[in-house]
Structures are given as C-alpha cells and as structure tokens.
C-alpha cells in the first residue's frame with residue numbers, strides 16, 4: 001500500500017516507509033506499534049521543554065473555546081497583544097514592534113522585506129543583502145537566496161536573487177569575515193546583513209564566538225546597515241540563553257523567531273523590529289505601508305500557545321534545566337574530544353556536534369542515511385547533516401537518555417567511521 005503523502009527532504013526512491021507516530025510526550029515519539037523513539041533532535045529543533053508540555057496544550061484547548069483564525073488587518077485580539085508585549089520584554093533591548101507570521105522562512109522573508117522597505121521609503125538606494133557563507137535561512141525563494149547554495153537549491157538557482165557573501169568566521173580567520181563585511185558595508189549598497197547568531201544550524205552546526213557577532217553589529221551600526229538576527233533555531237534557550245544575540249550584547253535591528261516560540265507545539269513566527277524600521281513604514285503615503293500578510297498571521301490559538309510558552313519560561317526553572325543540559329552535553333562530548341574517529345568536537349549551549357571522519361563528507365555523504373537508519377533501529381531519532389552528528393534534545397532529556405544516545409554514537413563510529 002503506497003501513501004499519497006510526499007515528505008519533506010525525503011528521497012522516496014531510496015527511503016523505507018516512515019514509522020507512524022501515534023503519540024508524543026516528553027522526549028519521546030511513540031509509534032503505532034508501541035516503539036518509543038528518543039527525539040534527540042527535538043523534531044527538527046522545534047520542541048524545547050518536551051513534547052506536549054501540559055500548560056501549552058491546556059492553553060491551546062482553552063483558546064480554541066473562544067477563538068479561531070481572524071483577519072489580522074484591521075482587527076486584533078488579546079493573545080496577539082499579550083504575546084507581542086511579552087516578546088518585546090524578553091527580546092534584546094530596543095526591539096519594540098512585532099510582526100507575526102507562521103514559519104521561520106516567512107519570518108525571514110518579512111525581515112528582508114522590512115529592510116528593503118525601510119530604505120526605499122527613506123528614498124535611499126540601498127538594496128543589497130549581505131549573508132554569511134554556509135548559512136541557512138529557510139526554503140522559500142527569498143530565504144534560499146540568502147542561504148548557502150548547493151544541491152538543495154541548484155534546481156531553483158534561476159529564481160534566486162544575488163547577494164553579497166562574507167566568509168564564515170572560522171577559528172583564527174575571524175578578521176577576514178569582519179574585513180569583508182566592513183568593505184561591503186562601506187560600499188554603500190548594503191541594506192542589511194542577515195546572520196544566524198553564534199551557530200549556523202543546517203549548514204552543519206558551525207559555531208563562532210560572540211565577539212564576531214558583536215563586531216559585525218558594531219560595523220553595521222557604524223555604516224547604517226541593518227542587522228537581521230535569524231534566531232529561528234538559536235532562540236528559546238538552545239545556545240544557553242533565551243536568545244543567542246544576548247551573549248554578544250547585541251540588539252539587532254530585526255530579529256526572527258519561530259521554532260521554539262510555542263515550545264514547538266503549533267506553528268507561529270514573529271519578526272521583531274526596532275522603532276526606526278517601523279517608523280520608516282509609517283506615513284501619510286499609503287505606498288509606504290508594509291505590504292505583507294499570510295492568511296494565518298497571528299493565529300489566536302498559536303499566540304495562546306506562545307503565551308503559555310512564555311509563562312513556562314517565567315514560572316518553571318527553564319534556565320536551570322538548560323544550564324544542567326549544557327553540563328550534561330559537555331560531559332558526554334568530552335569522551336570524544338581526543339577520539340581520532342571524530343573531528344571538530346564542539347558545543348554551543350545545549351547543542352553538541354561532532355564530525356565523523358568518513359571518506360566522503362558533505363550532506364549527501366552516503367553515510368548520512370545509513371547513520372539515520374542505524375540510530376532508528378536503536379529507537380533514537382538522530383538526523384545527521386551528512387557526516388555531522390549532533391544532539392539537540394528537548395530540555396527535559398535525562399542523563400541516562402543522553403548516555404544511551406552517546407553510547408550509540410560511539411557504536412556508530414565503530415561501524416561507519418575512520419575509513420578516511
């Protein structure tokens with residue numbers, strides 16, 4: 001029996017039928033036939049506290065008693081108003097306006113449009129976007145345009161717009177990144193720099209130090225270039241702090257958040273902006289309006305879930321859980337720090353990553369799907385980025401569960417690694 005479902009990032013010719021999940025809870029996915037799979041990647045980085053956090057699920061039930069989708073142009077509602085206030089209070093200082101949408105990619109599209117609209121409405125001819133090599137910002141056309149080019153988007157290259165690229169700040173080569181940005185920013189055409197703060201996620205969990213982000217922000221401010229922080233993955237505690245920008249003392253002009261915004265329960269995104277970005281769109285001239293919407297903008301049930309998530313952050317010891325998870329990850333990674341089968345053993349906050357040495361690396365490395373199958377056989381959801389193994393579990397994961405994961409990583413290395 002074949003299914004009509006077309007899955008994302010899935011080569012249907014090569015992959016076995018996927019397990020059917022009947023139930024989720026805490027750090028686990030449970031299949032229809034009763035297997036319990038440890039979700040070591042938080043279901044593609046969205047689940048923060050754990051699956052089906054009771055307070056968030058209760059908020060969804062409660063909101064659905066009185067509200068469903070309502071048009072958000074010309075109307076508003078309490079969940080959106082309250083969540084926007086909370087986001088402004090929690091975000092790096094100065095971000096005072098909140099534009100809701102429904103996915104990380106859309107939050108990025110909104111950010112890019114805000115940046116270009118700002119300069120156009122000011123009558124300033126600046127429209128280039130500067131991006132960091134190896135970045136990922138989503139899969140819509142604009143988000144792909146500002147991300148790394150490769151096998152994932154080769155077919156769509158004719159549709160992607162040109163951007164200016166600065167190198168990834170690899171250890172010891174940070175100055176080259178800063179110099180490249182400074183040259184572009186002083187060139188006068190750059191409207192904005194978009195970056196993933198501290199960790200490039202889909203690009204391979206590449207980590208760079210806070211001082212680089214701080215310097216990029218300084219150059220952006222000095223040259224009037226807008227800084228867009230894509231915190232879609234890094235937000236909501238992944239890097240150890242609520243937002244990663246905070247670790248660099250950076251307040252971006254525009255900030256994108258999505259994945260953990262509802263604790264991962266339902267889709268929601270927000271693009272936060274500083275007052276001058278908002279002000280550039282406020283005019284007696286209707287042509288200066290910010291022309292963007294999606295049908296499900298600020299869905300009230302999703303906003304209620306977002307509010308419940310914020311409440312969890314305020315009322316439960318989330319920061320302590322995150323600090324504990326950081327320590328657990330550090331301890332377990334240490335076992336591989338001198339292991340010749342791995343390289344680039346690294347961690348940023350709750351995110352741990354290491355590269356398995358294999359003959360041919362890269363995302364399409366044959367080893368990727370084989371590793372995935374190997375972990376799934378052991379009831380572990382791990383989805384390597386090529387030969388990059390990483391653990392990004394929900395914050396409720398226990399030491400024993402992580403031990404099981406890292407034992408399997410060790411076993412996987414014995415099976416697949418070291419063939420270089």
Ligand SMILES: *Cc1c(COP(=O)(O)O)cnc(C)c1O
Nearest residue numbers: 103104105136137138201232233
């Ligand atoms: C996942 C991700 C996106 C895209 O989010 P979607 O909700 O999948 O559209 C954008 N930016 C970053 C940094 C991401 O990790």
